[in-house]
Every structure is written in C-alpha cells, then in structure tokens.
Amino acid sequence: MPSTRALAASALAALLLVSSPALPAHADTQAPAGVDVDYRPLPGSGGVNLAAMVITPPGEGPHPLLVMPAAWSTSNLLYVGAAYRLAYESGYQVVSYTSRGFWDSGGEVEVAGPEDVADARAVIDWALANTDADPERIGMAGISYGAGISLLTAAADDRVRAVGAMSGWSDLAESIYSNETISYQAVELLLGSARLTGRPGAALREMEEEYRRGNVQPALELAPERSAATKIEAINANGTAVMIGHAWNDGIFPPGQLTDFYTDLTGPKRLMLSPGDHATPEAFGAFGLPNETWESLTRWFDHHLRGVDNGVDTEAPVRVKPNNGRGDWAAYPDWESVTAEETTLHLGRPERTWTNWQSTGGLETAPEDGWEYTVNAGAGTTAESGTLFLSGALQQFADIPTGVSLPLVNRRNAGVWTGDPHADGVRVSGSPRAHLTVTPTAEEQSLYVYLYAVNSRGTGALITHEPYTLREARPGEPVTVDVELEPVVWDVPAGHRLALVVDTRDARYVNETASGDQVVLGSPEGDPATLTVPTA
Template sequence: MTSEAAQQPITLYPQLDEAALRAFVAALRSGDTSGLAPARAAEVDQARSLLTFTPVKVPGAADPATGEPALLDAALWRHTGPDPRPVVVMPSPWTDLGWLSYAVQATAFAAKGYNVLAYSARGFGLSGGEVEVAGPLDVEDGTRALDFLIERTPSGVTAAGFLGDSYGSGISQLVAAHDTRVDAVVAMSTWGDLGEAFYENTTRHVASVTALLNAARNARLSQETAAVFADVLNNRNIEATLAWAARRSPLTYADELRERQVPVYFAHAWHETLFPVNQTLRMFEALTGPKRLDLSIGDHSCPEMSGIIGLPNRIWSNAHRWLDQHLRGEDTGIGSEGQILSQVMWNKTLEDRPTWTAVTTRRQRVYLTGGAAGGSLADKPETGWTIEALTGIDTPATVADAIITTGYDEIAGRPKTYPADGISRDVAAVWTGAPQDAVLRLRGIPRLRLSCAAATPRATFVAYLLDVAPDGTGHIVTHAPFTRLQGDPESPYAAEVELQATAYDVPAGHRLMLVADTVDPFYGGANLPRGTLRFGSSDEDPAFLELPLG
C-alpha cells in the first residue's frame, strides 16, 4: 500500500454546504426565506421576530507586526429587551468558512434567549492576523470577543459560555482556563495534549499534520506555525515543537479549570485521526468539576457534523442541554446522567456510565506466543520465541483509507474491511486468538507489552487490534504506533503501548487478531528500509495484550 491510503482532504468538514449556509445568513439579514427549506425558513422567521442579526468586526489581540488589533470577522445575534441574559461565544473550526459554519446552531441558541457571538479565528477567512494554532493571541482574541459581546448586552449578563468544534474547541478550553468570566464550555472533537496529537508514543502524525496544512491552504499561517508544521513533517526540532504544543494544550492549564470547577462537555470519536481519543481522555480525567464525554463511531468532527447544519443530532442536543443547565440554570437532566456516554461499535448501542473508570469492569490478559506461521493469543504465557518482520513494506493493516471520509463510512455502517489473511507474515508479526465462545465486550484502553529488538537505535512499529470474522474479513477495533528514538542496536527492549480507547463488541465466533507492522502512511517511521524488527517474550517479562472488558 502507498500513502494514497491516507489521502488528505482539502477540507476537514466535507458535509458543510457553503451555499446553503450563505443562503441561511442572507435570509437572516433580509427576511427573504423563499430559497430555504421549510425548517430553515421557520428558524429564520422565529429568530427575526426575537432578535437582531448583524455581521460585525471584533477588535482582537494586537498584530505583532503592526501593533494594531487584528479585526476578527464575526456575527452577532442580539436581543434588545431589558432582561439580563446568558451569552455564548463560538470560535470557528479550522476552515475558510469561519463563523459561517455555526450560523444555524448559533441561531438556535439565540432563539432560546442567548446573545451569541460567532467569530472566525485569526488568519482564517476574512479575519485579520495569522494562524497561531490556539496560541496566546488566540486566547486573547477569545477574551476580547467576550468583552465585545458583554458590551453589547447592556441589560446585563447572567452567565457566559464558550462553544467550539475542532479548532474552536481547543480555543474555548484555553480561554476558559485564562478568563474567569467563562462559566461553561462545550468542546467537540477537541484536544487535551496537542503534543501527543503530533507525537503519539514519540511517533510523528504526518498524515494529520498534512491534513491540517491542506485544510488551511488559504489561511495565513504565522511564521512560527509554518515552521512547526514543517519540523514535524521533516522530523526535526522535536523538543521545541513539544514546548510550543504545551502552551497550546488545555491539559497544561487543567489546574485553573479545576480550581473554578468549570463545567466542560466533550464530544469525541473513537477512531479520531487528528486528535486521538486517549489524550482527550487524560484531559477529561484531569477535571474535577461537572463534566461529560460523548464518544461516538467515526472520525474527526464526523459524529456532530449533521447537527452543525441543523439536522437532528445527539451531540448538539446534549451541547444545548449542557449550556442550558449551566448557563440558564435549567434542569435539563444532563447533570444527573453519567459522565460517559459511549456508542458501541458496530451495533451503535448507547451506554451511560457514571465515570470513565466504570467503563472497564475487569481486565483480561491474553499472552503472545510464537510460531513459524505466526503467533497466537493464548491463555498462558510462552517465552523464548521470536517473530521477525521485514521493515519498509506496508501491509493491508493500516489506520484507515483516508482521514475523515473513512469515519463517515463507519457512521453509515460501512466500516473498512481488512483482508486478514492477506497480511504477510514476512513483513508483519501476527497473533491470532481462538474463536470467541460468546460476545466479547471490549470497553476501555487495551494495553500491549512485548519485547522488540532492531539492528538500529531507532525503530517504529504500529500495533492494530482487528476483529476477524469466520470468512477471514476483519474490522479494526483500535490501534497505536510506537517508536523508539534511541537505544542499543540488537538489544531487546520492552515496548509498552496503550492502544486507543474503544467500545467494541466482538461477536461470538469471531477472533481477535493483533498485528504489528513497520509502515503506515498515517505515521512517520524511524525504520531503515529492508531492516528487521524482532518481537519476542522473555522469561522475566512475558509478552501480553491486556483487554479491558465491560
């Protein structure tokens, strides 16, 4: 397989219909709804009867080059009555459409009584400034946007919230950590640790960085941003990049959110390729105030995208319930529900759990064994074996066919099919379990530990956990990359890997298959071509896969 398997989109939000959104906004301004679908026309009519809609320019943080405030392209939904009311600020996703992405949902919030300001992040669309990737200037922009909205709510503000999807979600968390006026946050398809999103287990996420660059092809990147992205793609200045990312990571400022007990609602996808779910889970677990995490089938922003354009959507419904609960003081019931709501692959069952730790009720170890034709997943440890994999050649085991679009296929019930028998044992290590006697309910984070050795100090492998049907076709359950950046050549070392969290039902009669290969177009590897990785299990430290069950 080639890098075509990870082909990059030119937009991260292919379901957004720019023409339809612009027609909606034009109707908000003019009142002419003749070109809208009946549901959208009714929303416009209701909004115009209650409030005024105005495109505005918000003075943001000063441009470092000119010293003048960067003017942020924005839109204001404003009530003019005498009653104090809650307000919501919505920083845009990573798209040229900017605030336009939120036009339908911002109108829905405004119709319920909120004053709303949606703005395009600096460097995108018609906003001034340069893209800083949620840097200090973006945080200041968020604070100034809140200032702008409060000043235009002369009747008084009862509470203030931030809501964002993707890029806007990270900015929303960071503003809430720095601005004590923020009372609640909604963060969809977000990140907690940006460094881990770029370097997972010290493995570069080259496909996600390329996707971000392609999606921002019309944006104005700051010199620092362009340099950091180039460093990731060219495998240099790792420590400087991680320091840059730490300043842009909500996890760095979790203490501030904990101190004020800021309520935060998260929504995420199990097969997220831009911001893998485990780093968001760590952010979620670091908070001690009111919190909620919706986990869904799909990839980045896919689960919530139908809602952003106004269609019925569980995640956006819960976002409304969250802000109504914490900003309007309504008892929406969401406060008494569990912290975790997870959608199970592939039956789509929704499971409510009180906490993340309650998702996993017990853990089961299966042990990796050796064999000339491949290994197995067994009940008892086996040591002294070695399985070799030739480096530099890809296999049918890969993360996905493409960022974003594979996630939409999953939501539609068409998950990628893997030819399990077509994975060459010459270029991958493969361990297969026995057919399941009953449904195996995987819930949580699988953990892998095994011995690995290479002829070079640097080495990479990617571990995939597959569900294989009796006909030999497989579906991916979860995966994770692993890279050793330095070590003694030929000396075995223990590789410990947390695979990405999952909620997956393996049907009776199906088998688990663990694959470790040396190439995936989603990642930048450290292997030399035509080398060899040797996987094994020592007497002192038997190799195992720990399965989270629930």
C-alpha cells in the same frame, strides 16, 4: 505515498464537506422571526479585527452569552444553524467569529496561541459592552480548533462558566506525535489547509519549515502552552463546567488524550464518545439539524447558564456508543467504569501448523515465553489504520469498518496472533494494552499495533490501533515496549475472535523504519509478551 499537495487538497475538501456550511463569509441568511443577525468585524487582541456573526435573541435581557470560535480553516458561519436555534429557542446571545488569520479575519494563524485566547477574551468584553449579555452567565463552545480555544480561554478567564468542546484536543503533542510517531495525514491536512484558507504566522511557519527538515522539536516546544491538559489546575480552580464530545476514530485528535483529561477534571463534567471521525458526529448539528451531541450540549448550557432543572447534573456523565453495530448509548459514573474487567492473553510463538501454513501465534491464557520472531521492516502489510476522514465516516454512517483479510497479511513483514472464537461475543470496552519485547536493527524504527475482530473466513474489522516509534535505540539491544491502544467500545459478534497484528508501516503516519531493516519481536523468559483486553 500521495503528494503533500494532493493529500492536503483532498483532506481539506473532506473537512469542509463535513464541517462547514457551503456559504460565503457574508452570506445573506434568513433568521427566524425576532432574531437579529449582524455580520460585523469585532475588535480582537492587538488591534486585529475578527469577522463575526452576532445573533441576538428576541425578548428582553439580560441573555446568557455563548462565544463560539470557528474551527480551523472555517468561517464564523460554521455554527450558523446551531447558533440560530440557541438564540431563538433558548434565548442565548450568540457571537460566532472567524479565528484570527483565517478568511477575512485579520492577523495570522497562531495555532491556538496566547493571541487566540486574548481574542476570545476580547470578544467577551465586546459582547458585554455592546449587547444585553449577562456577565454572570458566559459559556464557550466550538468544534476542533474552536474547542481547543474554548478550553484554553476557560483556563485563562474565570468569567467562562461552561464549555462545550467537540472534536477538540487537550494535549496537542500527544495528538499529532503519539508515542513519538508523526501523524502524517493529520499534519499535512492542517498545514495545507492553513495555507489555502489563511495566513500562517511566524510560529506556524517555523514549525512547518523544521518539520519539512525532519525536526519536530519546535512544534513540541510550543505544544504545552497550546494544550489545555497543562492548564487543568486553572480550569479546576475556576470550576468550569466542561462537556466533551468526541469520535472514536478521530484521525486528527485521537480520543485517548481526552479521556485522560476528562478524568483529571474535578468540576461538573460530561463525556460523550461515539462513532465517527474528526468533527463528523456533530457536523449536522452545527447546521441546525437534529443531533445528539448538540442536543446534549444545549441541555448542558441550559442547566449551567440558565439554571434549568433538566436533570443533566444527576445523569451518569460518561456516555458511550459502540463503534460498531449501531448500538445504543451506555452510561457510566466515570471513565474507569467503562471497563468492568480485564483479561490478559499471552502471545504464543508464531509458527506454522497443518491447518495454517502461515506463521501465526496464539492468544493464550497461560504464558509462553522464550521465543523470538523476526520480521522484515519498512515493507508494510495489508494491515492499515485507514484513511483520515473516510474510514471513520464509513464506520459512522455505513457501519463499514477498516478491514483486513488476515490470511493476506504477509507474515514475513508482521507478527500475527489470534485467539479462540468468542462463543457468545464480547464487548471490548476501554483501552487495550500490548506488552512485548522488540530488538531493532536501527536507531529509529516504527511499529504499528492493530487489534481486529476476525470472522470465520479470516476477514478482520479494525477495533483500534496505536503507533509506536523507537527513538535513539541501540541496534541489537532488546527494548521493552508497552503500547496503550486508543480507547474504544466495540461489540465482537458471537463466533468471532480477536487478532493482534504488529507491523512496521502505515500510510497514516511518518514511518521511521527503512526498507531492508529487520525487527525482532519477542517474549523473553520471565517477561512474557501479553495483550490486555478490557471488557464491559
């Protein structure tokens, strides 16, 4: 496993490459004619000054106001291109600021805590008092950290009428501790980049100290206050118009927690899911280059803040682009409609045959129960979820999926099940679910569930996956495990088949399984193991 320092440095470099302009904090940039750009400190909460870029459009006001908090470890220049376009082409008064604790903003990093929300509200107050901003037309937008702060501020301040949340989160605990499994690469990136570019506050320092000791409880205790999902009632009561843009392969904030959040919103809303990793779908748009997410976001703000009758309120609000094959956008009235039907496949007993000398089970239409299959735990296989940023970016820009050679997956360390070829292909559309019985040999053991599309040569493309860790289990006592994999839209080509792999080690996560342990995967009588596949 790579060192913490090396992982943090390489991941931070990737983050800055895709999501931050290569400009110093007070770069001299050329604004379009008539647009006034002012780099200045703004008063935040508690006497903290925030480094900001104030962009005033040409013409007389009042102008609709957009406040844009920067992403984690980036400066107010993150949105420099998009902010110019919003001001010059659409007439928005834009204020982009560096979040407290980072770069030349004052204070300490508070991980989207109450101080960060108070900062955003203070920036709104300043803009209303010192620019020709319209108090009745206020919006917020951001990528990643900026998205989270925007949603949290909308819950606390009913002046915020519209929000654009790109590559953000709604449930912080579910994002970095899904099914009680620590997202190692994501956590190390966030901690390392905060130390490199900012000044961690007391809460973040305590979380890191305890995390290094193997204790995630302080982080879990602070997460609800920093999660918009816990404030959904306030956002709904305020009637905030919320647009969410996100990537299927986001390795920091997986999309499942956001589809749940979107479903619970009752006000005007839009959801866009497309190929990519954390912040990559909207990165080029932040620089001011053509970008589908930012174009949709501009239309969203134009309608809800400028009153433009552009049809955004009559379009199907859920828009998804397949994660492979460079397919077109598909539109749906709600998230539930992304799945047209579900097929339940039953996991058969893994066994060798004359044509397959490795133990492999089938994905059958009829139940097959009464079997157990023992695998060595903690050893891992060639089945992996990929590398943060790199894997998702390759999928987005080159249509190169995270792959596996199914014949090389060591059956002593994993359970493998394959289905029949799909003669005409099939679109997996939604959140697949796996149900099986697990008998651990230790109190804490990690499982990783992968769904692949496999060609005739046994080469598999990772469709989706999910971690799952048994905590405080009783060794030798069977446990029923239900795993909902991350949502996805994936076109399985004609002649390819689905394959399910379950193993116990993945470099993306903190693995709780000790080498030398075993895990028994099973399908007991009366409770058969299944894979439920959603299709369009």
